[in-house]
Amino acid sequence: MMALKYEQIAEWLRRRISDGEIPPGGKLPTGREIATEWGVAMGTVNKAIDTLRDDGLVVSRQGSGHTVIEQAVARPAGHRKRGTSRLSGAAPYRRVGLPERAVPPQPVVDALGLGPGEKALKRVRVLLLDDGSSMSLVIAWFTLAVAEACPKLAEMAPIAEGTTHYVRRCTGRSPVEAEDITRVALATEEEASLLGLERPAAVAVVLHTAFDQDHRALVCEVGVTPAHVFEETDNYPMGQQN
Incomplete structure (x- = not known):
């Protein structure tokens, strides 16, 4: 079309x-x-x-x-419902380290459909509050097929047009559906360090997987948000149906 x-x-x-x-x-x-x-x-x-x-x-x-814009912004993991703006919940962020190829944790392996020991491209960012403190840690994982078709994913610089548009332009694949799984956990040592938390610290963890029109995983994001920052509001109809 x-x-x-x-x-x-x-x-x-x-x-x-x-x-x-x-x-x-x-x-x-x-x-x-x-x-x-x-x-x-x-x-x-x-x-x-x-x-x-x-x-x-x-x-x-x-x-x-x-x-x-001069200051790049990004959204926390998940909650990418159709009709929501890229600015919805967006905040300034900083990159952590260089993108690298690594073996993801098992939930990400399962979400992306990877084999045992198979690597994916890992990109890490920390979203910031107005005072410059950490709001949410987001670790994005891309299959190597997507990463090789989209070379800018392996670069440190922000992708000005937005990752979704860039991946679509390079691969012809767009996200059409997603699955978000939210759980509560204690921050790992790495998560606590990146978020500036003292352990033990409770965090909300969102596993967000976006799928294309053929239900192939495009990206899996792990979002980690401190308990004192995390808040989720849902509005929905109630009442009996006739």
């Missing part, structure tokens, strides 16, 4: 941002320039830019156009 014109324009701008052609803090082309280049109405251009803004890629300031 061919993407709509505004989606094509949004993808074109994402690629320019990701390739560094439009750097952090840089301005997008004006709406009129984009409309002329693509031969579309301004309404189509505005819809494309709204898509990037909802994804947290650009900010709009009256009188100064649209600017690529």
